[in-house]
Amino acid sequence: MSSEAPPPLRERMLGLLDPSGLMAMAIPHYIHVCIEAIKRGEVLAPITQTTRLRDEAFARFWIAFSKKNAPPPVPGVEPELKGSSALIPPLLKTASGIVLDIGPGTGSQMHLLRSPAITAIYGPEPCVGLHGDLHSKAVAEGLESKYHILKCGAASAELIPALEATSTGVVDAHKVNGSGIFDTIICVRVLCSVPQMEKTIRELYALLKPGGRVLVTEHVVNPWRTAKGSVLARVAQGVYQLLGWSFFIGDCCMDRDTEGALRKAADVDGGWESVEIERSFGWSPLPYISGVLVKKSN
Numbered sequence: 001m002s003s004e005a006p007p008p009l010r011e012r013m014l015g016l017l018d019p020s021g022l023m024a025m026a027i028p029h030y031i032h033v034c035i036e037a038i039k040r041g042e043v044l045a046p047i048t049q050t051t052r053l054r055d056e057a058f059a060r061f062w063i064a065f066s067k068k069n070a071p072p073p074v075p076g077v078e079p080e081l082k083g084s085s086a087l088i089p090p091l092l093k094t095a096s097g098i099v100l101d102i103g104p105g106t107g108s109q110m111h112l113l114r115s116p117a118i119t120a121i122y123g124p125e126p127c128v129g130l131h132g133d134l135h136s137k138a139v140a141e142g143l144e145s146k147y148h149i150l151k152c153g154a155a156s157a158e159l160i161p162a163l164e165a166t167s168t169g170v171v172d173a174h175k176v177n178g179s180g181i182f183d184t185i186i187c188v189r190v191l192c193s194v195p196q197m198e199k200t201i202r203e204l205y206a207l208l209k210p211g212g213r214v215l216v217t218e219h220v221v222n223p224w225r226t227a228k229g230s231v232l233a234r235v236a237q238g239v240y241q242l243l244g245w246s247f248f249i250g251d252c253c254m255d256r257d258t259e260g261a262l263r264k265a266a267d268v269d270g271g272w273e274s275v276e277i278e279r280s281f282g283w284s285p286l287p288y289i290s291g292v293l294v295k296k297s298n
């Protein structure tokens with residue numbers, strides 16, 4: 001657990017409402033998308049095309065959310081980040097080699113990936129409505145030639161063909177000797193949304209080169225059974241799930257044991273070389289894990 005002291009009671013109580021602010025922002029986008037579909041004559045779309053409409057609504061929500069949360073850039077000045085956002089820069093700045101940036105969204109973290117130690121970045125992003133902003137961000141950060149946007153999810157069955165389609169040859173050696181593809185795999189607020197998380201994490205582990213690193217910042221199930229967790233926040237997570245959190249927030253789940261799944265993925269090799277994971281905000285319905293897992297070298 002992080003040694004960070006929990007905030008005062010009032011702040012903790014208000015913190016229970018944080019997810020409701022996100023839902024209040026996401027739900028109107030879903031309603032608008034449904035109304036637009038109906039006006040276009042697709043009267044049954046909200047029932048028969050739910051996945052498509054949810055995807056479209058999530059893209060609009062995430063673009064609006066990203067803009068709202070992006071601090072205005074001041075040349076030469078690092079923005080002061082608050083909450084979980086402050087966990088991300090120290091981790092991502094250590095990325096190197098061939099990088100897999102899973103679910104990059106609008107590219108909010110891309111400015112942290114400008115290191116010359118990074119040779120190429122592959123960003124599997126299944127929500128196509130975000131690709132325009134993602135591409136613009138890559139151009140703005142001077143990463144256009146390094147950053148490959150992939151229209152797929154993180155599961156190997158989608159990811160490998162999409163990587164092959166880039167014609168960069170990034171998969172070639174792995175296909176011959178299973179030596180792994182990536183030096184760094186970045187998971188920032190994405191494992192909460194991937195379907196079949198445990199399986200996907202095992203597949204990602206197999207794509208990590210020996211000595212490769214997973215950089216992770218994810219919100220997880222509240223550790224309510226531990227001293228740093230909160231029963232109330234765990235109950236709040238359940239309530240938000242019941243109110244449609246996953247439906248409106250792009251399949252995001254609040255109740256995942258992501259750390260457990262990450263740790264377990266390396267069991268095939270007798271564990272990770274090292275795991276340094278911190279827990280933060282255990283008092284909140286959006287508690288976080290953040291840290292680095294290093295795969296054993298051969």
Ligand SMILES: C[S@@+](CC[C@H](N)C(=O)[O-])C[C@H]1O[C@@H](n2cnc3c(N)ncnc32)[C@H](O)[C@@H]1O
Nearest residue numbers: 103104105108127153154188189190193194195
């Ligand atoms: C909460 S957003 C986070 C975006 C970005 N990582 C950030 O920190 O700003 C989650 C992202 O994961 C993407 N996503 C959802 N399911 C995914 C999957 N199976 N594989 C890869 N990305 C996925 C979503 O489309 C969305 O862009």
